[in-house]
Amino acid sequence: MFTGIDEVDWASMEHACGSAEDVPALLRGLASASADERERALDGMYGAVHHQGDVYDSTLACIPFLFALIARKDVADRGGVVELLVSIGGGEDAEPPGSLDPGPASDSASGSAFAPYAQARAAVRAHADVFAGLVEDPDPEVRRAVPPALVRFLDEPARVLDVLCERLEDEPDAAVRLALVEGLGLWARLHPDTAAGALDRLSALGTRADDPALRLAALGQLAGCAPERLPADLVPMAIGLLRARSRTPRQPDRPQGPGTGTLIGQLRRLGPADEEGSQLLRTLHTALGGRVAERIALLNGQLTSPDPADRCNAVWMSAGLFREWRASYAEPVALIGGQLDTDEERLRDAAVCVLEDLFTLAVPAAGPLAALVAARPGSRVRHWERGSPSLGRPLKALTRAGDARAVPVLAELLERPDAPRDLGYEVRHLGPAAAPLAPLLRARLADVPLASDDTCDRAVPLLTALTALRDSAAVPEVRRLLRGAPEGLRRRPALLEAGVRALGAFAAAEGAPVLRDLLTGECAVAAAAALWSVERDTEAVLPVLRAELAADGSPGRRAAADALGALGPQAAPALPGLRRLTESGDVWERTSGACAVWRVTGEAGPVLPVFRTAWRENACTRGTIAACLAEMGPSAAPAHDLLRTELANPRRHRARAGGYGSHDVLEDEQLLRTCRTALDDA
Structure with missing residues (x-):
């Protein structure tokens, strides 16, 4: 299968990591008798030869050897190699069959950046008959990987459709049957003018198939390519099928594989417990798109399933819905909160992970979050192999939801020597409820060493929290930090700007001398803005801000415009510069300039x-x-x-x-x- 591999001048080729002279070893590793070596070789192919979907000259040179490898039935794990070839050929980003001429068109494109991708697709299409020979392969993992390869690369649509339909009749493996249904849906999307036969088959499967998983798969494909063919009672039907599927004994979705430390191995171990169910419902959710009410109803049905794997899949799917679409999510969020009181660690962690990014939308789950934080003290802090600890996800989610029950727990952590450093960034989401934390935050800021490698990392989150609280009692601690730190540290923008913003928020006269000292430094704009908040000294502030505004190409022009806007009518001398900024090529500069012009002129x-x-x-x-x-x-x-x-x-x-x-x-x-x-x- 590797005839001629040593005659290829691999050393003259490249991949993501440099010279491609290691590619023959990777290719041979894919055929190794060792499962560990096969996984490491496949990881190397994705990590170097096809890094992040890129195609190199070495990628093109691999294609004939990869096809020779998948044709050998005595080689294990060929399903992964078929998937690799599909990805090299273009996968989901590829044009439909027939859209790319493998001959002259690819030659004419050779001077463009897209030429290697066109050549890769042409090369995979040229060998596509090999995929047709794998539809009855003894390895179900190979058979499962074949349908998308056939649909995308075999330029004989009628033949491909016949193969998919025939295999659906004879295929004994449930997971492969689902892949064949997905292949039918893909075929229908790529050939919409002649899709009636494929759609009829999907409609029949969606309403009459004995296997509930097969019916779900067909409904998901119909939703994506022919939503008008969906039944009116889609959601209750899908929930009923989900329940029926959960009652059916199932085999593991994929072999677990070796315990290597490769990225592929980690992705396998971190994948959903029920990968098949996850794919079925993800397909349906994705196809429903903006039909948010139906998706919420479907989620609610999933989240009340007796099967924890179904509920876990629903939690992960909810994240995409929440991030993309606006709606009232109180009911599904409350149901996600209900997953926190479980011994199923994967389900509980998924729920916490989703709630963490919802902020105030997580309020319906605040009660279960508070209960979890109280019941599991170990969840309050996350410890890492390297670096300092961070706030635990349940406590972070509760804090971001603005729930006052987080305050005593945060106070307890602030009294510990190893308090999470990111705690200060989250305090602001509590609003006025965080006021009792101010003395503890001040005390920790007072303990930050002035000449340490981690001074900035320790101080900035604390300054952020105190700024949000507008705690003017912290002025002495901030002055100590800005004046007492060594010159090198005081020149670090993150530390300086955080301290200056704090003094501006406090609006305390005691901070003015420090701010005046900074008017000529790297933090001049921030210092001028803060000094205006404290003293309203136009004569001291205006020249600094106008000078920055006039500095073409300066990254501080937007900040200067924002500060000038805060001056209002007293910034009138800066109006010519502000009006020029509204014509900037940078959209953010134009926006800040326009805001400032309004605040200065009222026009x-x-x-x-x-x-x-x-x-x-x-x-x-x-x-x-x-x-x-x-x-x-x-x-x-x-x-x-x-x-x-x-x-x-x-x-x-x-x-x-x-x-x-x-x-x-x-x-x-x-x-x-x-x-x-x-x-x-x-």
């Missing part, structure tokens, strides 16, 4: 067009813009259509494909509140 006309453009260009600016529109009152009326449209949009403003941030839900909920306030006060 809405010049800034509303800037807001409208920025609102559409970058959704992340909307919170800042909405806050300024709320300040403007009736003057903002010409832009109220933006606010109404936002409130009517069922999708969160920061929802995006391929990633998310832990604070996305929080920031979206804040935006909605601000929009309502702006409209109510107009």
Whole structure:
């Protein structure tokens, strides 16, 4: 199977880690008799030869050898190699069959950055008959990996459809049958003009198949490619099928594999306990998309299942719904809170993980969170093999929900020598309820050494908390830190700015001398903004802010504009610079400049067009813009259509494909509140 491998000039090729001279060993490792070696070789292929989906010259050179390998029935774990080939050929990002000419088109693209990907797809398609020969392979893992390979790469649609339908009749393995159903759905999506036969088969399976899992799979595929064919009672039907499936004895989804420390091994061990069920319901949820009421009803059914694996799958699926769509989630969140009182560690951890990112949306689960924190003291702190401890997830979720029951527990931690350093960042979410923590926070700040390697890491979270509490009694501790630290430490922006912001929030006269000393340093803009909060000294502050505003290319221009806006009419001499900033190529600079122009002049006309453009260009600016529109009152009326449209949009403003941030839900909920306030006060 490796004939000619040593004649390839691998040393002249590259992959993600440099020279590709190690590729022959990886390829041979895929055929090893050792399970550990096979897993390490597959991990190496994904980690170097096909790193993060990239295609290198060495990736292309591997393709014939990978096909030779999967054709050998005496080689174990070939299913993973089939999946690797599908990914190399383009996987979910590939064009449908027939869209890419493997001949001249790929040659003409050779000068572009996409040429290797086109060549990889053409090479996999050229060998696609090998996939057809695997539909009856003795290894069910191979048979399970084959349907998407056939649909994507064998350029004979009618033949592929026949193969899928015939195998559904004869296939003995339940997991492979589900893969065949997914293949039918994929085929229907890629060939919509001739999909009637595939859709008829899916409709029949969804209503008449004996296996509840097969029916669920068919319904999920129909939801994605032909929602008009779904039954009217989809949700109760899906919940009933889920219950029926849970009562059916099942084999483990995949072999557990060796206990290697590879990324592939870790992903296998961290995967859902019921991978098959997770995939079935994830497909259905994804296909339902913005049909939020149905998805909530489906989640509620999953979360009340007697099977803990079903409930665990529901918890993980809820996270995507909460992050992407706006709705009233009190019922499913309360049901997720109900999963905390369980001995099923995987289920409990999943629930805590989801609640942690919900902030105030987690309020319906606050009672169970508080009970968990009280019952499991060990969950209050997370210890790491390296680095300092951090706040435990249940306590963090309770704190972020703004629940006062977190306060005595946080107080107890603050009295411990090894208190989690990130605690200070979370205190602000408690609002006024956190006031009793102020003396303990001050005491810890007073104990921070002035010349330690971790001074900044220890001090900044504490300063953040005290700033949120506006605890003016902490001025001496902040002055000590800013004046007593060695020069090198005092030049660290994070430490300086946190201290300066604290003094500005305290608005205490005792902090003014320190702020004046910083007006000529790297933290001049922040110091000027804080000094204005303390003394309203326009003569001292205005020159600093105008100088920064005039510095083209300076990263501090936005902060200077924000500070000038706080001065209001007294910043009038800076208006020419602020108006120039509203024409900046940077959307954030334009936004800050426009906010400042309004706050200085009270004139809405010049800034509303800037807001409208920025609102559409970058959704992340909307919170800042909405806050300024709320300040403007009736003057903002010409832009109220933006606010109404936002409130009517069922999708969160920061929802995006391929990633998310832990604070996305929080920031979206804040935006909605601000929009309502702006409209109510107009």
